[in-house]
Amino acid sequence: MSYSVPGLWADRRVVFDPGTNLLVSGPSVDAEATLLDVLADGSPGESTVVITTNRPTDWVVSEFHHRESDPTTGLGVVDATGQEPPADGEVPVERLGSPGDLTGISLEFAKLVKRFEQAGAGTRIRVGVASVSTLLMYSEVRTVFRFLHVFTSRIQSAGLFGVFALDPGMHDDQTVNTVRAIFDAEARVGDGPVTLGGSGFREE
């Protein structure tokens, strides 16, 4: 079953194939907002995992509330910000000390997926990473590229839907073009309407 994203592209309804990895590129604030729009568009029966590197879990949860999406039904967070957890967690959170701990991110992601699987909701998951730009500040391009490649391959083979935010203004062209090559589709956001290119989606 595909992943429907009604709110991404003006008034057109975009549907992503299972296993597709989407890059959302643009200024951080816009890219993160679009990423959350896409994640919060989830249908019943889907789960969501958000890997957050600079915004704390509470912020992610409140953004889901703003989008009238109930975070308590199938949202899990991998919080790599290194910040203290909120007192009363509404959602399952796995915590890491730093966005530079890519093994930890993978490990906690795998644990959340396992938890969803055990609850019978592990086959349709929207996976959000906000953001790739932060990862690039903590690890070498080569390491981040290879991490993203293995991660997106895992998303592809499991039929999940990956959404990754990147702020091209924070990196040189060479880095942006290298990272870009990993993804099936790219949504460019910022001033004006969203432009969507690549493959793995269709309009309905």
Added chain:
Amino acid sequence: MPLASTSWIKSGNHIPEPVEPIDMDETGRATVLVVEDEAPLVDIYARWLEADHRVRTAQNGEVALERLDESVDVVLLDRLMPGMSGDEVLEAMEDRGLNPRVAMVTAVEPDFDIVRMGFDDYLTKPIDREELLTTVDRLLSRTSFADLEREYYALVEKQAALQSAKSAEELDRSEEYADLRRRIETLKGELDAVMPELDDGDFVAMVRDIEADTDGGDTRDAEADERGDGGGADRS
């Protein structure tokens, strides 16, 4: 320990002859080292594996280290053994700079956290034939994926450099760029063909290996260059 082991000890109590630690053939078969203190289990695992792989065996950690060299691709390592434990064997292997894929054999199902300790996968006793063969195959395909994936980065990096340096028109006319695109497409297809066999445990272990491989991974690069004849399974 599995309940069945008692009866196995009664029915087959010989210690199998160790397989000669020299490459016996050039058929591209992978080498698996079975480390297990219960002789009947060693016997059974070896018999299951022998159809597809070269097998070496050891009944304790000390012997395992003697029989371990660069040509061993996968180690099946019992965690609880008299003398050296599986964890200690793993540590000693790393100290010697040897880096085969290691599947831990355990009585209790562990968490993904074993990846942090340096294990690549685990098998819970009692192990059945299919489970054992699938795990070994998965570990071997992970090796071929890692090799392909390293090559993939090099090509994509080159592509990005061209994209940054040339205009769209120049790229359209460039033979080098077109050739690069084709090679990337081919490699992507090969990578996709290997990936579906990998599960979340593999994924975590692969990321761990990528993080550890920050200096350019000279030895594995050399192996990647040799890839092609043995489908990546033969690193010996």
